Amino acid sequence: MSSRGRVAKTRAIILRRSDLGEADRLVTLFTEDYGKIRAVAKGVRKPTAKAAGHVELYTLAEVVLSKGRDLYIITQVELLEPFLALQGDLHRIGYASLFAELVDRFAVDEMQIPEAFDLLVNGLNWLSEPGVDLRLVSRYYEMHILNAMGYAPTFFTCAIGGERLQPEDQFYSVIEGGVVCRDHAAGHVNMTALPLPVFKVLRHMMRSEWETIKVLTVGPLIHHDLQRILHNTIIFLLEKRLQSVDFLRRVTELEERNIDPGHPF
Secondary structure (H helix, E strand, O other), X not given: OOOOOOEEEEEEEEEEEEEEOOOEEEEEEEEOXXXXXXXXXXXOOOOOOOOHHHOOOOOEEEEEEEEOXXXXXXXXXXXXXXXXXXXXXXXHHHHHHHHHHHHHHHOOEOOOOHHHHHHHHHHHHHHOOOOOOHHHHHHHHHHHHHHHOOOOOEOOEOOOOOOEOXXXXXXXXXXXXXXXXXXXXXXXXXXXXXXXXXXXXXXXXXXXXXXXXOOOOXXXXXXXXXXXXXXXXXXXXXXXXXXXXXXXXXXXXHHHOOOOOOOOO
């Protein structure tokens, strides 16, 4: 939708929002049909605004947009899925903010990426499942958002030599873009040891649906290695740390000390 004033309807996830003027909000949307866009929700901060609750973070809405001079204007909004299970749970909200931040950082403005949109909607649904392993949801989402954005690491062939990888201890390199066999890792710097159990989980997550992965029981050491590998990859690609990861770390540390971390959103 490029011509000024043209009106269109699309589904959207609210990634970010900030106050604009006295009554408006500036929101970053990840839309099904137009990719990532910025739009103004006029008047939603007024006490009588009917749409105020429909532009909440990490919710799915159907929006009607018109194109202004510099920004889109939200002319109508209908809440489709509020993901109520996320509300009031700082860990779930923290992971939702991570999912949104990854899309926001990787997506190019106004580039339609249907696979990434579907993954974000699914990811918020997965976070809402009772009793789910939130760390496992996050690692699965991180891996597949990298794939959807065109940055998937190689897990089945050596990132240097291209030969098929055997089920054994390997190495991982963010610089080379994936798993490196022992022969090609020799003499190279910046190689991370990749134990076979972690290697197997990574490959299983890459080629399997969430319904298959969600039943896995993953120990803390493997969780630690999965997070380290995927987050180092993301930081290398983005060339910056993720704010949501730092927030999740603070929440965990404060809860371990029995301190109420409050609500940052």
